[in-house]
């Protein structure tokens with residue numbers, strides 16, 4: 001059911017320093033910072049040949065990323081995103097198998113303008129999983 005790895009999201013405290021690390025130390029192509037107030041984050045996309053890394057900096061104290069960074073002071077992998085062909089069919093199949101879909105269970109528009117859902121980390125090996133409509 002799941003397809004390509006769309007991105008790995010890394011929570012960071014200092015977006016400018018983290019962007020410089022990926023650009024200058026690791027030699028990656030990076031985007032400009034993209035504020036996403038509806039998700040409480042500012043994002044930089046790191047473009048790799050086969051996938052993307054998203055650097056997420058919290059926007060505001062009640063950002064979910066701010067809470068993550070309270071527990072992970074150095075930052076860390078926040079979620080991984082898999083593509084699915086049909087997000088509603090994927091959701092229904094997962095729910096039927098007992099997986100927990102976060103929030104209302106209705107897809108929201110994610111960072112790339114496509115519908116996304118998040119799955120409970122306790123149901124997926126301790127990793128927050130995002131599904132994105134391919």
Ligand code: CO
Nearest residue numbers: 009079081130
């Ligand atoms: Co994501």
